[in-house]
Amino acid sequence: MKELHQIEPLSSWAKSKGHPFIVAGPCSAETEAQVFETVRSIVQSTSKVSMLRAGIWKPRTRPNSFEGVGVEALPWIVAAGKEVGLPVTVEVASPEHVELALKAGVDVLWIGARTTVSPFAVQELADALRGVDVPMMVKNPINPDLELWVGAIERFANVGLTKLAAIHRGFSTYEKTIYRNPPMWEIPIELRRRYPNIPIIVDPSHMGGTRDLIQPLSQQAIDMGFEGLMIESHCNPDKAWSDAKQQVTPERLAAILNHLVVRQSKVSEDGLHVLSDYRARIDRIDNYILDLLGERMGLSETIGAFKKGNDLAIHQSERWAKIVSRAIEKGIAVGLTKEFIIKLFQHIHNESIFHQTKVFEQDTVANDQKPNSI
Numbered sequence: 001m002k003e004l005h006q007i008e009p010l011s012s013w014a015k016s017k018g019h020p021f022i023v024a025g026p027c028s029a030e031t032e033a034q035v036f037e038t039v040r041s042i043v044q045s046t047s048k049v050s051m052l053r054a055g056i057w058k059p060r061t062r063p064n065s066f067e068g069v070g071v072e073a074l075p076w077i078v079a080a081g082k083e084v085g086l087p088v089t090v091e092v093a094s095p096e097h098v099e100l101a102l103k104a105g106v107d108v109l110w111i112g113a114r115t116t117v118s119p120f121a122v123q124e125l126a127d128a129l130r131g132v133d134v135p136m137m138v139k140n141p142i143n144p145d146l147e148l149w150v151g152a153i154e155r156f157a158n159v160g161l162t163k164l165a166a167i168h169r170g171f172s173t174y175e176k177t178i179y180r181n182p183p184m185w186e187i188p189i190e191l192r193r194r195y196p197n198i199p200i201i202v203d204p205s206h207m208g209g210t211r212d213l214i215q216p217l218s219q220q221a222i223d224m225g226f227e228g229l230m231i232e233s234h235c236n237p238d239k240a241w242s243d244a245k246q247q248v249t250p251e252r253l254a255a256i257l258n259h260l261v262v263r264q265s266k267v268s269e270d271g272l273h274v275l276s277d278y279r280a281r282i283d284r285i286d287n288y289i290l291d292l293l294g295e296r297m298g299l300s301e302t303i304g305a306f307k308k309g310n311d312l313a314i315h316q317s318e319r320w321a322k323i324v325s326r327a328i329e330k331g332i333a334v335g336l337t338k339e340f341i342i343k344l345f346q347h348i349h350n351e352s353i354f355h356q357t358k359v360f361e362q363d364t365v366a367n368d369q370k371p372n373s374i
């Protein structure tokens with residue numbers, strides 16, 4: 001899509017104090033004193049923060065929770081940012097929020113996961129921003145749907161915004177995991193593959209949901225080459241009015257940032273040749289895997305024709321159970337994890353069923369098309 005290729009690099013609007021680009025601040029602005037104390041304490045603890053955040057309007061899953069102070073809090077974060085010389089960002093969810101935030105002097109806007117899921121809401125926000133090239137960061141939707149995420153970014157690009165970034169905050173799942181919102185790194189990686197120019201900022205706070213997960217998730221984000229982090233920090237996290245469990249003190253924020261290992265490439269020309277040889281070998285292996293899978297599916301179709309001819313069902317659960325247990329045993333012996341083998345074989349099995357169903361349906365169509373001969 002043409003518009004998405006016009007997105008400017010992060011460095012054109014987010015003046016980073018080195019790599020990665022760090023956004024920090026409380027989940028919510030609660031009181032003027034809390035905003036100022038948090039912001040002052042952040043800049044005293046670390047010089048690595050490049051932008052401040054605070055939620056003014058809070059999208060809460062359930063009613064009757066703290067829904068943000070609202071417009072009254074806007075001047076607090078703007079003034080605190082001015083005092084320490086850092087730009088500020090707030091979440092907007094309606095055209096009214098956009099108007100109020102821009103009027104108050106907010107530098108950068110973001111939309112939350114609960115807004116990105118709604119194309120109507122995103123379009124209303126985009127329409128309100130037509131002709132205003134303010135930087136906008138788009139959090140991923142709550143559900144693991146890359147198209148919805150890209151769609152929201154496109155809606156802003158279509159009205160002329162060029163300073164856009166994606167925020168990866170993890171995805172909601174019904175199953176309970178150690179994460180509040182599991183990272184599902186394959187989704188931002190696919191976003192990066194498709195649109196290498198869209199900056200990606202990772203939010204380990206909403207992803208992890210607890211303080212202890214912020215450090216490892218931040219390191220993973222940096223190891224994957226994403227450009228920045230958005231970390232919730234509060235002067236008194238235990239007493240925070242929202243997301244208390246995942247907010248860290250400015251001191252702990254500083255420790256997290258100091259521990260981050262940011263690898264600077266030291267690869268020589270010779271090293272690059274070695275790397276490209278390895279990559280050529282990987283490509284050859286991938287081709288081999290694909291050829292074998294193609295051959296396997298061809299055999300599945302032959303078996304499908306046999307099953308059809310002998311009135312056997314496509315899915316034979318005993319055979320399937322044997323395939324999986326054999327694969328687990330063999331896969332573990334060659335150094336693969338059980339989880340990977342199970343997932344891999346589920347995909348192979350689905351593809352195989354698809355091919356056999358095709359064979360079954362072809363026959364059915366052929367039979368249906370036969371003239372009724374009595």
Ligand code: PEP
Nearest residue numbers: 027055112113114169206
């Ligand atoms: C937030 O950043 O405070 C927030 C509400 O996040 P999310 O939209 O990712 O849930």
Ligand code: MN
Nearest residue numbers: 027232242243
């Ligand atoms: Mn929060």
